[in-house]
Amino acid sequence: xxxxxxxxxxxxxxxxxxxxxxxxxxxxxxxxxxxxxxxxxxxxxxxxxxxxxxxxxxxxxxxxxxxxxxxxxxxxxxxxxxxxxxxxxxxxxxxxxxxxxxxxxxxxxxxxxxxxxxxxxxxxxxxxxxxxxxxxxxxxxxxxxxxxxxxxxxxxxxxxxxxxxxxxxxxxxxxxxxxxxxxxxxxxxxxxxxxxxxxxxxxxxxxxxxxxxxx
Numbered sequence: 067x068x069x070x071x072x073x074x075x076x077x078x079x080x081x082x083x084x085x086x087x088x089x090x091x092x093x094x095x096x097x098x099x100x101x102x103x104x105x106x107x108x109x110x111x112x113x114x115x116x117x118x119x120x121x122x123x124x125x126x127x128x129x130x131x132x133x134x135x136x137x138x139x140x141x142x143x144x145x146x147x148x149x150x151x152x153x154x155x156x157x158x159x160x161x162x163x164x165x166x167x168x169x170x171x172x173x174x175x176x177x178x179x180x181x182x183x184x185x186x187x188x189x190x191x192x193x194x195x196x197x198x199x200x201x202x203x204x205x206x207x208x209x210x211x212x213x214x215x216x217x218x219x220x221x222x223x224x225x226x227x228x229x230x231x232x233x234x235x236x237x238x239x240x241x242x243x244x245x246x247x248x249x250x251x252x253x254x255x256x257x258x259x260x261x262x263x264x265x266x267x268x269x270x271x272x273x274x275x276x277x278x279x280x281x
Contacts, residue, residue, distance in 0.1 A: 073109035074122040077102050086243055088123065089130040095123040138233045139223070139280040145271055146178045146218040147264060150197040151249065152190045153211040154204055160188050163203045171196055178218065180252055180259060191218065191250070191261065216249060217267035219260045219274060234258055240277050246270055 068076065078085050087093050099119040107114050154160075164181055171177045171192070180191040187210065190200055194214055201209075227233040234253055241248060241260065246269065249261040262270050 067111050068109045070106060070110055070114055070118050071122045071125065073106045074102070074119055075126050076109065077105055078123070078126055083243070085130055086239060088127050090243070091127070095120050095127070099123055138227060138230065138236045138278060140221050140274070140278045141224065141280060142222040143271065143274050143279065144220045144222075145267060146193070146220060146259075147216075147267065148194040148214065149178065149191055149216040149218045149261065150194045150200075151211070151213045151216055151261065152192070152197065152200050152204075152209050154188045154190075154207050154209055156183060156186050156188050157207065164188075166203055167192075167196075167200060170199055182252060189250070191216075191252070191259075213249070215264045216261050217264045217270075219262070219267070219270055221258045221260065221274065221278075223256055223258070225256050228255065237274065237278060241270055241273055244269070244273055246273075 078088060084093070088095075088098075096116075099116055103114065103116060103119060106119055160183070167181075167190075168179065171179050174193075177196070178191070178193050179196070182189045192200060197212075197214070221237065223233075234251075237258065237260065238248065238251060241262075246262060246266045249263065250259075251261070252259045260270065260274075
């Protein structure tokens with residue numbers, strides 16, 4: 067059996083966007099309290115006053131706002147386009163193909179190549195003009211996934227944010243709340259790359275500049 071606060075928190079946390087909208091004050095707490103009243107009562111196994119749920123929602127809202135209040139600023143953002151995303155099952159000799167790919171692409175100025183390997187997959191983001199080279203070097207292996215016409219927003223920021231909780235999440239959160247689908251997010255020490263469909267690229271660039279670019 068849950069307390070009213072715990073039951074309300076459980077309901078809010080079951081939907082990430084709901085928590086975000088609540089923190090951004092896009093939800094009327096009184097109206098939402100009425101909507102979840104029956105669910106709160108089911109979890110607490112007792113009758114609950116509407117005002118008690120509203121108070122719980124306001125307490126949760128303040129807690130979320132405190133956690134999300136991250137002063138994160140970027141120094142620069144650049145768009146890379148067009149970008150292709152090609153994913154393969156990971157094989158033992160992948161490093162040879164990857165080495166050849168790096169060698170070829172490094173000869174071209176302002177080229178983009180980002181390779182991420184998990185336990186079972188090799189994910190390659192590359193300028194689309196080199197996608198044929200990727201397919202040729204991995205000849206014999208069918209891509210698990212291939213997508214063209216992507217744009218990458220490469221964000222540069224200060225090393226001091228490495229130890230600041232929520233820095234990268236603040237960017238992801240802000241873009242997601244605008245209803246933009248993030249294809250992939252990759253990060254290194256002082257850079258983060260956000261990949262989206264090209265049709266969303268200009269919008270994402272504006273969102274990043276408006277919310278995070280240091281003025």
